[in-house]
Amino acid sequence: MNPANTAAWKNLAKLAAQDVSSLAELTKQPTLDILELSGCQFDFGKQRLNQEILTGLIELSEECEVFAHRDKMLNGEAINNSEDRAVLHTALRQGANVVSPDIANAVQDVQRRMATIAEAVRNGTWLGYTNKPITDVVHIGIGGSHLGPELVVRALADDGKRSSNLKIHFAANIDGHDLFAILPQLNPEKTLFIIASKSFTTLETQVNAQSARSWFLERTCSPDGIAKHFVAITTNIGEAESFGLAEENLLPMWDWVGGRYSLWSAVGLPIMIAIGVSGFEELLAGARSADRHFAETQAQTNIPLLSALLATWNYNFLGAGSLAVLTYDERLALLPDYLQQLEMESNGKSVTRDGDAVGIHTMPILWGGTGTRGQHAYHQLLHQGTRAFTADFILVASDDLDQAEHHNWLAANALAQSQAMAIGYDAPANQPYRQVPGNRPTSTILIDELGPRQLGALLAVYEHKVFCQGVVWNINSFDQWGVELGKMLAEPIYETLSGQQDHKQDLATQRLIETIQYKTP
Ligand code: F6P
Numbered sequence: 229m230n231p232a233n234t235a236a237w238k239n240l241a242k243l244a245a246q247d248v249s250s251l252a253e254l255t256k257q258p259t260l261d262i263l264e265l266s267g268c269q270f271d272f273g274k275q276r277l278n279q280e281i282l283t284g285l286i287e288l289s290e291e292c293e294v295f296a297h298r299d300k301m302l303n304g305e306a307i308n309n310s311e312d313r314a315v316l317h318t319a320l321r322q323g324a325n326v327v328s329p330d331i332a333n334a335v336q337d338v339q340r341r342m343a344t345i346a347e348a349v350r351n352g353t354w355l356g357y358t359n360k361p362i363t364d365v366v367h368i369g370i371g372g373s374h375l376g377p378e379l380v381v382r383a384l385a386d387d388g389k390r391s392s393n394l395k396i397h398f399a400a401n402i403d404g405h406d407l408f409a410i411l412p413q414l415n416p417e418k419t420l421f422i423i424a425s426k427s428f429t430t431l432e433t434q435v436n437a438q439s440a441r442s443w444f445l446e447r448t449c450s451p452d453g454i455a456k457h458f459v460a461i462t463t464n465i466g467e468a469e470s471f472g473l474a475e476e477n478l479l480p481m482w483d484w485v486g487g488r489y490s491l492w493s494a495v496g497l498p499i500m501i502a503i504g505v506s507g508f509e510e511l512l513a514g515a516r517s518a519d520r521h522f523a524e525t526q527a528q529t530n531i532p533l534l535s536a537l538l539a540t541w542n543y544n545f546l547g548a549g550s551l552a553v554l555t556y557d558e559r560l561a562l563l564p565d566y567l568q569q570l571e572m573e574s575n576g577k578s579v580t581r582d583g584d585a586v587g588i589h590t591m592p593i594l595w596g597g598t599g600t601r602g603q604h605a606y607h608q609l610l611h612q613g614t615r616a617f618t619a620d621f622i623l624v625a626s627d628d629l630d631q632a633e634h635h636n637w638l639a640a641n642a643l644a645q646s647q648a649m650a651i652g653y654d655a656p657a658n659q660p661y662r663q664v665p666g667n668r669p670t671s672t673i674l675i676d677e678l679g680p681r682q683l684g685a686l687l688a689v690y691e692h693k694v695f696c697q698g699v700v701w702n703i704n705s706f707d708q709w710g711v712e713l714g715k716m717l718a719e720p721i722y723e724t725l726s727g728q729q730d731h732k733q734d735l736a737t738q739r740l741i742e743t744i745q746y747k748t749p
Pocket of ligand 1: 370371372373424425426427428429430433487488573708711
């Protein structure tokens with residue numbers, strides 16, 4: 229069903245056409261109260277929303293049966309229809325869903341094995357092939373097997389309460405400047421490599437893992453040492469075994485966990501190593517609280533649902549062509565990267581679940597960066613550019629560094645930016661270049677203090693928001709067929725570039741291949 233054919237969509241289109249609401253007025257009396265979940269406050273007070281629009285949006289969610297679809301997901305139905313898979317990342321945090329005892333046992337078993345590895349690495353009892361404790365962990369993986377773990381490790385690992393002295397590195401890109409910038413810093417006797425790949429066939433991860441293995445063997449001449457220096461996380465246990473990994477160092481994942489929803493699985497091993505077992509448990513507990521909230525809260529105060537409906541209002545009715553994620557906290561610098569995959573790989577789709585043209589716009593571009601850096605770069609466009617957008621401001625209330633001047637200025641800037649975007653500035657007639665139109669809708673997420681519980685809840689709210697949007701747009705948020713073509717096309721180009729076989733290409737590509745060949749010494 230095309231959502232544009234629903235009565236609710238048509239009603240919202242009418243409301244949008246009549247919309248004369250100004251944020252200068254709406255911010256005087258926000259329609260929604262600030263909503264709290266596990267130490268995160270979600271404030272939609274700077275959205276172009278009145279009671280009538282809110283009612284219309286909730287009617288849209290009812291007509292699109294968002295809650296019925298939610299229940300199907302939580303109950304393990306194969307809602308990823310193009311791959312015939314269930315979508316049960318919520319089972320990894322033992323959420324509100326009713327999962328089979330088999331799944332619950334399998335999850336717990338893997339979590340216990342993760343804990344054994346993580347604790348041994350953290351307390352120095354995991355010994356390398358020369359009996360030295362581990363000092364460096366290198367996580368090799370890409371996309372969903374990388375972005376979540378690096379985000380969480382960067383966000384939480386410096387927290388003195390949980391951190392260890394271990395250095396955790398991440399290598400994702402096929403570009404050698406990624407892995408080969410890390411390797412010279414390492415002592416192979418004290419390094420543990422984690423290879424995370426759901427499929428264990430992803431080019432980047434395979435090439436990086438093989439290079440890491442060769443680097444290790446060249447320096448140690450110890451094939452048996454592989455067992456003490458490499459662990460892997462995958463659904464493809466057979467492939468991982470042929471890489472030479474010891475069975476006890478292989479942690480399984482399951483086809484019912486999508487890659488970009490997998491940081492809660494064994495893919496999160498570097499997180500557990502960085503913040504400890506209890507820290508990881510808190511992260512899961514935060515996500516679990518979001519699962520419960522999503523499963524049990526009525527529409528009017530359901531945070532992921534409201535986030536999704538407001539996003540739909542902004543993108544489909546008010547013409548917002550991008551979502552800026554503006555994190556006013558350096559520790560969350562990787563949040564936009566993580567959300568790019570979560571939102572754009574999930575909902576950047578053009579066909580419906582039934583394979584028809586979708587007929588409306590789906591996910592716009594998501595981008596972002598940290599404040600206040602961005603204020604001196606791209607905020608000019610946000611204030612005076614011609615394209616509509618929406619933004620999520622994310623900031624942390626507590627001053628954990630006890631640096632009040634820094635912290636209060638940071639928070640003041642975040643609030644001032646969203647205020648300027650909402651209210652704008654009416655310039656004198658002879659200074660039109662100073663005019664700031666305002667009326668740019670934004671949300672603010674205020675985190676009490678940045679800990680695993682809060683971060684777990686925040687990320688799970690975004691996951692469920694993505695889910696609700698996918699249902700409203702009638703698309704499958706859990707496949708990613710679009711990325712396959714580029715992978716296929718790279719193979720013959722690689723063969724040509726590396727002189728294995730000449731493949732004919734279109735002229736525009738061919739001349740670039742020849743230029744690269746000519747420039748390569
Ligand atoms: O190419 C896209 C993708 O399939 C993502 O969806 C996934 O997170 C990433 O590649 C890595 O896949 P894998 O974990 O199988 O190596």
